Amino acid sequence: MTFQAHGITHAGRVRKENQDRILVSDAIGCFAVWDGMGGQRGGDVAADTGLMVFQQYMESSRDPSEVTWPFGYNLTLSLDANRLQTSVRLANRQVAARSDQDPKYVGMGTTVAAVLSRGDRLAVANVGDSRVYRLRGDRLEQLTVDDTMAALMVSKGVIAAESVAKHPMRGVLVQAVGLHGDVDVHIREDSIQGGDLVLLCSDGLYGALDTSEIVSALKCDLPVAGRSEDLLERALGAGASDNVSVIVIEYAAA
Numbered sequence: 231m232t233f234q235a236h237g238i239t240h241a242g243r244v245r246k247e248n249q250d251r252i253l254v255s256d257a258i259g260c261f262a263v264w265d266g267m268g269g270q271r272g273g274d275v276a277a278d279t280g281l282m283v284f285q286q287y288m289e290s291s292r293d294p295s296e297v298t299w300p301f302g303y304n305l306t307l308s309l310d311a312n313r314l315q316t317s318v319r320l321a322n323r324q325v326a327a328r329s330d331q332d333p334k335y336v337g338m339g340t341t342v343a344a345v346l347s348r349g350d351r352l353a354v355a356n357v358g359d360s361r362v363y364r365l366r367g368d369r370l371e372q373l374t375v376d377d378t379m380a381a382l383m384v385s386k387g388v389i390a391a392e393s394v395a396k397h398p399m400r401g402v403l404v405q406a407v408g409l410h411g412d413v414d415v416h417i418r419e420d421s422i423q424g425g426d427l428v429l430l431c432s433d434g435l436y437g438a439l440d441t442s443e444i445v446s447a448l449k450c451d452l453p454v455a456g457r458s459e460d461l462l463e464r465a466l467g468a469g470a471s472d473n474v475s476v477i478v479i480e481y482a483a484a
Contacts, residue, residue, distance in 0.1 A: 236455040237477035249273030250475040259347040268338030276340040280321040314355040325408025339406035424483030434472035438465040
């Protein structure tokens, strides 16, 4: 399986600063969106720190015999899923330590949505409410779990899934990278087929666009860079009030 990828990030229509960070690494097939939170400087520091630690471990673990597994190795997961999970947990540890060391960063954190692509397999990891989607044909499927109060309320049967988009707790996170000493990383492993499109994005995108608009942009007759730019322009045109980050990956049979 071959792929082409493109990422883009923007401060949005309202925010003066962009506290989103993205990783597009064709060399290791790794892609990630980090959405920082925690005040004027805290969000920047959390996202920068998380991305740096994550990328370092992802690159060093390309040869698994050359790295240690500080949280152990989960035998029920693939090597790639273990790499993602370990990288996010290491990032969490470092962001939390930075917060503990400097009072002005207390309470900072960051979301992360990441994928590692190898052959026809895809490993997905997330914490927070940045998302990964897969478009197969006309079906757009969310591959990540939202760590929001509204999503938790849906899982407990308190509210209906249809009410989440307008619920006042839809943006309230129940966990993020860096808020505590350890974090529950959501992991999913799935297949990829020729013609599939994978989208990684921060909440600034899906908060501004509904599902039909996202599908329309992904299916447009443009190169992969044009599709990611089209998604961003649609979000900005809709008045995106938050930072917007988009990574689009297009797959083709080898």
